[in-house]
Amino acid sequence: MKKSTENSITNKKNVIIVSGLAGSGKTIAIHALEDLGYYCIDNLPAVLLKSFAESVESNNLKATHIALALDSRDPDNPVTFESIYPGLMKSCNLQIIYIKASNDVILRRFRETRRQHPLSVLHPLSSLQDIIKIDESTLEPIKNLAHRSLDTSHMPTQYLKRFIHKHFSISDSNSHFLLNITSFGFKHGTPSDLDTLFDVRCFKNPHYEPHLKDLTGLTQHVKDYVFSDPNVPIFIKKVKDLIEFFYPLYLEEGKHYFSIGIGCTGGKHRSVAIAEELAKIFRESFPLVTVEHRNIEVD
Incomplete structure (x- = not known):
C-alpha cells in the first residue's frame, strides 16, 4: 500500500502557475521555464481553465512539467482560477509564482519600451497609472494564493532568469538540494x-x-x-x-x-x-x- 501511494505522488504532474502585473517580468519567467523544458501555455481564457484542470487531473496531458501564465486580459481568469485551485492542489504538484514591481518601475518600463499596456484595449480612456491599478486589483485573488511572490523592481532580467533556473530545473528537482x-x-x-x-x-x-x-x-x-x-x-x-x-x-x-x-x-x-x-x-x-x-x- 505504501509503495502504491509513493508511486501516485511521483506520477503527479508538476504545474507552475505564473501570474503577475504586466511589465513585471512574467513573460521573462515563462520563457525561462520553456528553456528548462516546461510545456508552457500563455494565458488561457477563463472558459478553458476548467478543461485544463480536468486534463491535468485525468492525466491527459503528456507533459510532466507544465507552466501556465495567467494575467488580467481576461478579467474572469482570477475568479475562475480560484474555483479550480483546490482540485489542482490535490491532482498535481502545484506552485504559484506571483511577479510584481512598484508602480513607478512599471511606468518607467512601459515608457522606455514604448509598448502599450495589454489592458489599454479594454480601458482606452484610462491613464497608464489607472490601468496598472486595475491590473493589480484584478489579479488580487491569484496573488493571495501564491506560494511565492517576487518583486522585480530592483531585479535585473538576468537575475530573474537565474532564479527560475535555480529553483525550477527539471533535471535537478528530484535528486539534488x-x-x-x-x-x-x-x-x-x-x-x-x-x-x-x-x-x-x-x-x-x-x-x-x-x-x-x-x-x-x-x-x-x-x-x-x-x-x-x-x-x-x-x-x-x-x-x-x-x-x-x-x-x-x-x-x-x-x-x-x-x-x-x-x-x-x-x-x-x-x-x-x-x-x-x-x-x-x-x-x-x-x-x-x-x-x-x-x-x-x-x-
Missing part, C-alpha cells in the same frame, strides 16, 4: 527571492579603512579584515549549524532549494567575504552550492 547564498547591500534594497537572510552590518566595516574601501570581499585583504572581528567566525559556525539542522527536514518535506541572503550596508565587503566563506564550508557537505554577489559592482 540546491543551496544558494546571495550577498547584497541593504542600501540597494532587500532581495525578494530569499528564503531567509542574515544582517551582518554589526561586524567591523572595511569601508572606513582607506586602503580597503575600493576593494571587495573577494580580496584577501578585505577577508582578513572582516574575519579579524572575533564575532565573525562565531557567526559562521552558528549559521552552519542552523542550516545543517534544517537540511534533512527540508528534504523530508520535499524541498530541494534554499536561498540564504547575507546583507551588509553596501553589499561589497562584509557580506561578500562571509558569503564566500559560507559557500566554501557548505560545499563540503551539500551536493549543490551556488554563490551570487548581487551588489558587488554597485557604488
Whole structure:
C-alpha cells in the first residue's frame, strides 16, 4: 500500500502557475521555464481553465512539467482560477509564482519600451497609472494564493532568469538540494527571492579603512579584515549549524532549494567575504552550492 501511494505522488504532474502585473517580468519567467523544458501555455481564457484542470487531473496531458501564465486580459481568469485551485492542489504538484514591481518601475518600463499596456484595449480612456491599478486589483485573488511572490523592481532580467533556473530545473528537482547564498547591500534594497537572510552590518566595516574601501570581499585583504572581528567566525559556525539542522527536514518535506541572503550596508565587503566563506564550508557537505554577489559592482 505504501509503495502504491509513493508511486501516485511521483506520477503527479508538476504545474507552475505564473501570474503577475504586466511589465513585471512574467513573460521573462515563462520563457525561462520553456528553456528548462516546461510545456508552457500563455494565458488561457477563463472558459478553458476548467478543461485544463480536468486534463491535468485525468492525466491527459503528456507533459510532466507544465507552466501556465495567467494575467488580467481576461478579467474572469482570477475568479475562475480560484474555483479550480483546490482540485489542482490535490491532482498535481502545484506552485504559484506571483511577479510584481512598484508602480513607478512599471511606468518607467512601459515608457522606455514604448509598448502599450495589454489592458489599454479594454480601458482606452484610462491613464497608464489607472490601468496598472486595475491590473493589480484584478489579479488580487491569484496573488493571495501564491506560494511565492517576487518583486522585480530592483531585479535585473538576468537575475530573474537565474532564479527560475535555480529553483525550477527539471533535471535537478528530484535528486539534488540546491543551496544558494546571495550577498547584497541593504542600501540597494532587500532581495525578494530569499528564503531567509542574515544582517551582518554589526561586524567591523572595511569601508572606513582607506586602503580597503575600493576593494571587495573577494580580496584577501578585505577577508582578513572582516574575519579579524572575533564575532565573525562565531557567526559562521552558528549559521552552519542552523542550516545543517534544517537540511534533512527540508528534504523530508520535499524541498530541494534554499536561498540564504547575507546583507551588509553596501553589499561589497562584509557580506561578500562571509558569503564566500559560507559557500566554501557548505560545499563540503551539500551536493549543490551556488554563490551570487548581487551588489558587488554597485557604488
